[in-house]
Amino acid sequence: MDVYQSIRTRVAVRSFTPDPVPGPVIKKILRAGRWAPSRRNTQPWHFIVIRDRDTLAQLASMTSGGPYIANAPLAIAIVMENARMPQFDAGRLIENMLLVAWSEGIGTCFVGGFDHEKVKELLGIPQDMDFVTVMPYGYPAEAAKSGGKRRKPLSDITHVERFGEKWADI
Amino acid sequence: MDVYQSIRTRVAVRSFTPDPVPGPVIKKILRAGRWAPSRRNTQPWHFIVIRDRDTLAQLASMTSGGPYIANAPLAIAIVMENARMPQFDAGRLIENMLLVAWSEGIGTCFVGGFDHEKVKELLGIPQDMDFVTVMPYGYPAEAAKSGGKRRKPLSDITHVERFGEKWADI
Numbered sequence: 001m002d003v004y005q006s007i008r009t010r011v012a013v014r015s016f017t018p019d020p021v022p023g024p025v026i027k028k029i030l031r032a033g034r035w036a037p038s039r040r041n042t043q044p045w046h047f048i049v050i051r052d053r054d055t056l057a058q059l060a061s062m063t064s065g066g067p068y069i070a071n072a073p074l075a076i077a078i079v080m081e082n083a084r085m086p087q088f089d090a091g092r093l094i095e096n097m098l099l100v101a102w103s104e105g106i107g108t109c110f111v112g113g114f115d116h117e118k119v120k121e122l123l124g125i126p127q128d129m130d131f132v133t134v135m136p137y138g139y140p141a142e143a144a145k146s147g148g149k150r151r152k153p154l155s156d157i158t159h160v161e162r163f164g165e166k167w168a169d170i
Numbered sequence: 171m172d173v174y175q176s177i178r179t180r181v182a183v184r185s186f187t188p189d190p191v192p193g194p195v196i197k198k199i200l201r202a203g204r205w206a207p208s209r210r211n212t213q214p215w216h217f218i219v220i221r222d223r224d225t226l227a228q229l230a231s232m233t234s235g236g237p238y239i240a241n242a243p244l245a246i247a248i249v250m251e252n253a254r255m256p257q258f259d260a261g262r263l264i265e266n267m268l269l270v271a272w273s274e275g276i277g278t279c280f281v282g283g284f285d286h287e288k289v290k291e292l293l294g295i296p297q298d299m300d301f302v303t304v305m306p307y308g309y310p311a312e313a314a315k316s317g318g319k320r321r322k323p324l325s326d327i328t329h330v331e332r333f334g335e336k337w338a339d340i
Contacts, residue, residue, distance in 0.1 A: 003173040003273045004198065007205050007266050027340065028174065030328055034321050035177050036265070037280065043322050048329045055331060079333065085282075088302075091261020095206070096177050099269070103173045110207065112255075124332040132258075151204050152213050158200055159218045161225060162294040163249065170197065 001103035010099065011149060013107025014068045016138030020051070021074045025104050029076070029137065032100035036093035044083035045093055048123055050075045050134070055122065059134050062118045066111030072136030077123055080130040090132040098135075107140040171273035180269065181319060183277025184238045186308030190221070191244045195274050199246070199307070202270035206263035214253035215263055218293055220245045220304070225292065229304050232288045236281030242306030247293055250300040260302040268305075277310040 030047050038044060050056060051074055060070035069075055078094060080086035098108050116131050125131055160167045200217050208214060220226060221244055230240035239245055248264060250256035268278050286301050295301055330337045 001173055003171055003176045003269050004202060006173045007202050007270065010205075010207075012207065023339075027324065030324055032174060032177050034324055034327065035180075035319065037180075037182065039280075039282070041320065043327070046327050046329060046333065048331070048333055049337065050331055052331050085257060087255060087257035088261040091258040092265040095262040095265035096269075099173050099266075100177065110209075112209070124334055126333065149205070150211065154197065154200055154204055157204065157213070157216050159216060161218070161220055161222050163216065163218055163296065164294055167219065169193075 003099070006099045006103045010102040011107070012109040013138070013140045014066075014109050014136075015141035016068075016072045016107070016136065017141050018073060019139050021106060021137055021139075025106065026074065028104065029097050029101050029106070032096040033093040036089070036096050038089050039084055042082070044081050044086070044089060046079040046081060046129070048077035048079065048125075050077065050123075058122055059119065062122070063111055063114045065113035066109070066136065069111060069134065069136045072138045074137045075134045076137060077119070077125075077134040078132040079125050080132060083130065086130045086132065094133075094135070101137055105139060106137050108135045108137045111135055173269070176269045176273045178319075180272040181277070182279040183308070183310045184236075184279050184306075185311035186238075186242050186277070186306065187311050188243060189309050191276055191307055191309075195276065196244065198274065199267050199271050199276070202266040203263040206259070206266050208259050209254055212253070214251050214256070214259060216249040216251060216299070218247035218249065218295075220247065220293075228292055229289065232292070233281055233284045235283030236279070236306065239281060239304065239306045242308045244307045245304045246307060247289075247295075247304040248302040249295050250302060253300065256300045256302065264303075264305070271307055275309060276307050278305045278307045281305055
């Protein structure tokens, strides 16, 4: 799928079919994250691939934001090690992952609100590492309504040379 | 360009030809950022499109990390407004932008180390907003050596079910 098309059509998916995500597709998603840029190529990230139903259910109970993880066939946790900008780097690699997932027909959604300490204990994440999120992955249970994705007009958020100067023909 | 191919082949570009980035390409890059996800679709971002040579030179003098901005035909500043996770959201929209830029033959590179207060004054960014970065954009001056992009083996950064458990066939 064309990169702009993946960006344009991708939507958050919170309801999944029970079909497993094939191993080669999981690896392609992980590779997409792995190719992300990072400061001085330090690659300060780890992935935890989770398909165990009990673990998925426990993770769902550890967040106010994503109970639907319990019903996903797969989730991938993102852990940062010695990152100077863990949130920024994580945002970049997660975006790579979800765009490639989408191009393979797989949906996901960012989940926040985790009890980080509980998740780190459950997944055995070393205390000195940063847990970022666990995101569910799977085939969307409903047809994506990407045509309805809404954003502010570009003219409202674009400035030229200085903040507040509008781009006349945008 | 296929989304995985853009992710796989993209490299940091710090040296640009003097050719301007056409307006329609700039707008496509901005739209790619605009389609990024954000918490409850709050879209907490602003873009500042900078082509003025004097402004580019001044920006270059305000960072230890990216003097090459002075020689780029274009730079785009990212500003976050009322974002709960400004770095994470910025990482996601910047990744969208650079992948689409790359698919259009345009290179860029993350620049850190800015004197944020000086940049906010120069660009007129309101004090209560978060300045993230200014990144240069342009046609690469040298052929990209994307074949040489190095990353840790997937087996070193991938765990299954729990941190430390290796994926046998990865």
